[in-house]
Amino acid sequence: MKTIKILPVVLLAALLFSCATNSKTEHRNPHNLPLVNSVGEYKTQVAGNPEMELIDLETAIENVVLDIRYATSDNFTKEVIYRSPKAYARKPVADALKLVQDSLESLNMGLKVYDAYRPYAATLKFYEVYPDPDFVASPKTGSRHNRGCAVDVSLVNLNTKQELEMPTSFDDFSEKAHSDYMNLPDAAIQNRSILIGVMSHFGFSVISSEWWHFDYNGWQDFPLMDLSFEELTN
Structure with missing residues (x-):
């Protein structure tokens, strides 16, 4: 009888341990690479330097539009990469994006964010699908997205929230996606110039291929x- 009473407790403990283990990322x-993959380490860094904090852009920037493609299958991997449609960036990056948004408002424009902070696990997945360092960051070095210091953005009409005409769609790996490609409609060139100009003014640099x-x-x-994202919010 003692064995019968003890056995369910042992099994329950093992089951709980298994569930706890499997729930971890x-x-x-x-x-x-020198990766920060512990919530404790991240919190310690933020305590020592508040600029390390990853800020939720949806709550920090008024009227920003999020279109987090990697939280859907509508992306070049054709798979859902993120469990949550979130966009985070380091505090100085978020502060700079606020200034970009304020500046664009005078033109009745606003930012659309496709992606911001990207966990390193996503970079590994992207490179497995498309191993071309001209368009996808190599996991040997990591991405600036992994540092919370890169954003993928476009422009929208502030009233309708609809994206303005741009050179290509997001994650287009063709020559047309290059930031200096000119064989485009005038409106697309003009909107790209506005985006690059305002972003540059507030401390951002566009990359040549996107x-x-x-x-x-x-x-x-x-x-x-x-x-x-779930670890950041817990």
């Missing part, structure tokens, strides 16, 4: 991270 690091991708100046000062 798996953090792969095949290239042994008109929508902007790195924040000083990204080198922030570490690579591999924390999921």
